[in-house]
Amino acid sequence: MTDRSPESVHILADGGTRWTDLSAFQRDLLETIRTLKLRNETSYGLAIKEELDERYDEEVNHGRLYPNLNELVDAGLVKKDALDERTNRYLLTASGVALLEDRARTLDHLAGEARVATDGGAFR
Secondary structure, three states: OOOOOOOOOOOEOOOOOEHHHOOHHHHHHHHHHHHHHHOOOOOEHHHHHHHHHHHOOOOOOHHHHHHHHHHHHHOOOEEEEEOOOOOEEEEEOHHHHHHHHHHHHHHHHHHHHHHHHHOOOOOO
């Protein structure tokens, strides 16, 4: 079995983008795009913005949203295509999905360690 301890995990998407290379907002963008996909909703800019507005205490402005989406596109984590002549749709690439899945496995490992610690062991 592969060692999945936090010290051994270096999440890297194709092209060299690490989870820690992304800002918290960019990570939230990846999660939001994935959430919309899992709910079979179209992940266009306004839908992403509305989802993030619910998560954050303040409204996400367009000047923050679209440059960060474009950075994720440039990093190869998100694909942008035209939904219609005024609206773009954002989809995770295979690298974006892999990055999220690796992060989920890391968090699952940490949660498992925390469960072991609260079940009688000392959390290290």
